[in-house]
Amino acid sequence: MEPEIRTYGGWRRRHGIGLLGLDTTATFGALAAALVLVVLAAMKPTVLPYVALPAVLAGGLCLIRIGGIPVGRLVLARTRWWWAAWRGRTRYRAGIVVDHPRAFQLPGVLAPLTLLSAEDGRTGSYGIVWDRRTGLLTATLRVVPASTWLADRADGDTWVASWGGWLAALGHLPQVRWVSVTVDTAPEPGSTLADAVSRSLLPEAPQSARAILDELVRTAPAAAADVDTRVSITFDPNASPTKPRSLPEAVAELSRLLDGLASRLGNCGVSVLGRATAAELAGTVRIAFDPHSRGEVNRLLSYGSPDVLGWGDAGPLFAREHTDHYEHDGGVSVCWGWHEPPRQNVRSDILAGLVAPGPFPKRITLQYRALPAAAASRLVQQEVNAASFRAQFRRRTGRDETARDSIDAARARQAAAEEAAGAGVCLVSMYAAVTVTDPELLPRAVAHVESAADTAKIRLRRLWGSQAAAFATTLPCGIHPADLTRRLPH
Known part of the structure; x- marks a missing residue:
């Protein structure tokens, strides 16, 4: 059986x-x-x-x-x-030598952000991205997910259930605005292995051994990948029950909150490496804008001082947004948004092909905004009432009910029943970005991502005219497009 x-x-x-x-x-x-x-x-x-x-x-x-x-x-x-x-x-250009208060300002929606460094209470420090306009604070946890291909199916189901419980618990934390999970993959630049081999190689090593290691260093990057998985948590001090009166108090509460969230992530099939430092956050943003700097940034983060990279090093020197792509230092990127989730039931590893490393640097970001328990109850009931209203309108106008209408109404009632039984309600969105260093390879990179999305039963839609905002959303900076649309222009 x-x-x-x-x-x-x-x-x-x-x-x-x-x-x-x-x-x-x-x-x-x-x-x-x-x-x-x-x-x-x-x-x-x-x-x-x-x-x-x-x-x-x-x-x-x-x-x-x-x-x-x-x-x-x-x-x-x-x-x-x-x-x-x-x-x-839609254009941005920074100067190499600029004496100006905003000389190191990032482009577009990243402009109000600045980078803070806070103590973690364990003789270490971690980075926080502070939105000076809204007061939101974003900290990032670096994690390593367990492979579903090497685990039993029952273990994968347990991890999914634990992840659902972790998200549901966010509904009781009003200070958590949203959570962004990003899988950042790219071909290995080769510098990591080369540095490790050069440090381990002895001067008196045999010539044959040196030749074998040189061949390994030369050929390994073609089959290796650089994978970084991170969980970014955006915190709103104004929504906190404790009402912190200053930035240090808000950072202290965020630190306490991160301890509890990180400890519970261990049951979700990931190993928490720790909080990302300020240099690591700046390096991540820098690599996204300049893919050529991946090897050098990784080397600095591995062997440099903790403050080797700052927010002034993160931004590009040049950026220009087009309707269908985004130009920046050393690369061209294309971004998509989640247009439609899978219509059918899927297995727990459905996204494995989409987030797996490929021939081009790419970032896949899933954003979760957990609704408070009271708001979730009202929302699911409103959806049920809306489905009933549409059904009544169709009967009054003599229109037949379609299969999609029937399934949508059934899912609305199912969500209301599960919420009444204690389940949480999350608003989920997905964003994808792929980057090439040669513009002629852009059609190939676009086809690669879209075919991977089709394999995952997901419909992605290129975000025409919003490429820069979607690009920033995939970075550990706390950007949420739905929140941007509600802000008044300045």
């Missing part, structure tokens, strides 16, 4: 009380516009021809979709992009 293979599913997109593919706000706006037209037709029919044409045009912009996105939203996004490009906000 074959053992039962556990599968996972049930995730769904938020819909709200939306009709004809519109969200809640647009639905009520459309209903209000239709009501106005009906009143005008009854009270003053002569005005109706002058109002009907703009109403039909606005309705077309809202209802006609391209790739699942309303035409009106695409037009608005394109207009904003042209305006930003005309004002030069």
